[in-house]
Structures are given as C-alpha cells and as structure tokens.
Amino acid sequence: MIAFFARRLAAPAILLLASPLPALAADEKPLDMASTAWLLTATALVLFMTLPGLALFYAGLVRARNALSVLMHCVVIAALMSVLWLAFGYSLAFSDGGANQAWIGGLDRAFLAGITADTLKDGIPEAVFFMFQATFAIITPALIVGAYPERIKFSAVVLFSALWLLLVYVPVCHWIWGGGWLFEAGVIDFAGGLVVHVTAGMAAVAAALTVGRRRDFPHEPILPHNPGMTATGAGMLWVGWYGFNAGSALAANGSAGMALLATHMSAAAGALTWMGIEWLRHGRPSLVGTVTGLIAGLATITPAAGVAGPVGGLIAGFCGGVICFSVTALLKQRLKLDDSLDVCAVHGVGGALGILLVALIGQPGFGGSGFAEGVDAMGQLGSQLLGLVVTAAWAGGVSWAILALLRATSGLRVSEEEEFDGLDITTHGERAYDLR
16 A cells, blocks of 8 residues: 555544545545546455455365355355454554554444545545455455365354454554554555465465365375366456556556556566476476466565566566465475465465565666655665564464464364365355256
C-alpha cells in the first residue's frame, strides 16, 4: 500500500468522518469518481482471484477424490472472512488505536459504525475501500488451504481460518498498512508481500508440521488430477492480480498503470524462468511447472509493484522463478515437508524475496521510483529486513499456537479411512465428478 495513503489512515482527521453527511476536512479530497470506479473494478478482480481462480488452481493440483473439498474450503473461507472483516477485522486493522496505535487499531469502525455512502477516505468512499481490503482478508487465509488438503477436518479449516485472521492477519495488516509501527519504521509493502504472502507462507509451514504428511507422502507420487483446471485457475489469478497490485495504488493514475506493467512483466518472466529450468533439468517443460512459475513471479513483484518499473518486474520474475523453484525442491525432496501445494515455497518465499528486492529494483537506476527522502538503498534494505523477520516470526509462531490448540481440543486430521476414501464423499457427501 502506498505510503501517502497509509499516513492518511493514521491521521485522526480521517477518523472523524462518522456523521450521516460528513463535511470534508481541510485536507480531505472530494469524491474522485475515476479512482472510485477503478477501485470497484479492482475489488471484483481480487475476489475473482479467490473465487474461482485460486479455488480452481488448487483443486486441479489435488487428487480427484479431494477436488470438491478444496473448492469448499475456498468458498467457505471467502464467506466467513467477509463477516469477520465487517464485525471486527477492518476496524482493528484500519481505525485509530489511540495509545495502542503502534500495535492495533480500535473498534470504532466495528460493523462499519458511522459509515454511510457519503463517508470518504482520501476521495474514495470508505465502503469501497472496506470492500477492497476485504478481498485481501479473504485470499490470504485461502492461500493456506494449499498446505493441508486431503487430510484435514473441515471444522479445523473453519476454526483455524477465523482465529488466524484475527490473530495474525489483522495485526500485521495494521502494523504496515494501518499506520502501525512497521509503517513508521519505513517498511514498503505495496500490495502484500508481508501482509499476504509471508504470513500465509509461514502459516503453511506451521500447518504442514502440525497436521502432518499425507498417508502416502513421500513414498508414492501424488500427481495433479487435472492440470488443465490448474492452468485455468492460474490464468484467472494472473488477470486478478492486476486488481491486487494496480488497485493498491488506490487511484486511477500513473502509479496504478506502472504497477500493472511491472506485475505483468514479472509474471511472464517467472513463467519462462520456471519452464526453462524444468526443460534443462528434466528434458521437458510441464504446464503445472510453468503456471507455478507464473504465480511465483506475481508473488515476488507484489510488495515492490508500487516502486518498480518494467525492468524491475523482469528482475523480480526471474529471481522468483529461480529461487522459488529451488526452495520447492528443497522442502519437498530434501526436507520431506508436505506443504502439499507449495504455499511456503511459492508465496512465502516469493513474498519475502520481493520485500528484499524492493531495495534494489526500487532504485531509479533500475527504473524504480526511489524511496523516502533521505533514505538510500541500504537504509531501505534494513527496514525491509526488519519487517520480514518480525512478520515471519509472528505469523509462524501464532499459527503454530492456534493449530496446536485445535489439535489438542477438536483435532486436526480425519481418520485414515476417511483420508483413503477422499474428503469429498466422507466430509461433504458429494463428488467433484460423477462418471456414471
């Protein structure tokens, strides 16, 4: 999220806009209809990333007897996060926390109290800003679905996602985008390298370790049942990511256009890089590998999209393709970690890499827009590293604690028989395919 808007979020004047027909503060913009229209479009694009984009991407990667369960996870998470975001999440993330502002917001915006169709935030209806941020709160816990498919209880998915949103996502969101202490420390995270990808990646590691491996991993190959479905979902993610990154400019302007351009170039470079590595190493390029590289490129450019140019996008995509490919092989083949759909290796590592690359590709010499006045590349790198270490530690530790609590109380895993038969029929009483 761009710095000027985050500073406005922390300004008390903004938080006074609670009357039915609010008067504009001296420094408040009038309604910007062009930016409002763009943010409405971007909101739809980001929701499109989860439903159906991410849902199809993940469903194609699991075995046929579990495809419907993955779709169910994504649908229910989208609905549940929406309600929680309205009730408490948005207010805790983006309202003024008073004496606790550095750490968490307040509850004055719970259930959007005092917000009407006329309430503005920097020229945009606050209802639109709320919905745009809601789509981020939806997709982040949905990303974690890729860490635990084919063996987790549905009740555990619901409980974990709800607690995780409030205890992990909301605080980190406030620290960086809500005017909290990491924002004050100068961390740049334009569209969610830390807030979305690193938090989800660390939660994925905690889930893979706590839920445990699938019954036949790593002894038997577990192949995607429908690579075409995965490629379809990846295409939707690519398109939706325009709203994710370019929408984070919160305006219909050149910054949004450059973010879109850098995003596209990074996706293209990531896909070609992953494909090339597979081709050289294994003698044949795979569709699943190519679209996985595409997603790695998108995750890597996300935190830097607001400061990078097209060359920076190419650099991010190439680095994301190489590093995420290597970490995927390390986690699965060497460490035997059953992060089933590579959430940590692609999203977590890609987001972390992009956070650090901000200090490189954000420089004018690489076509970037530069940093705050008086901050050089090394100073920015220090801020980025601080944000990365703190976010990874918080997300990993709290995620593990939530999962350990659920394991000790309601349990995390289905029975061996249910896992063998597949979650589609044993948990939901349906099948993704009726082949009669």
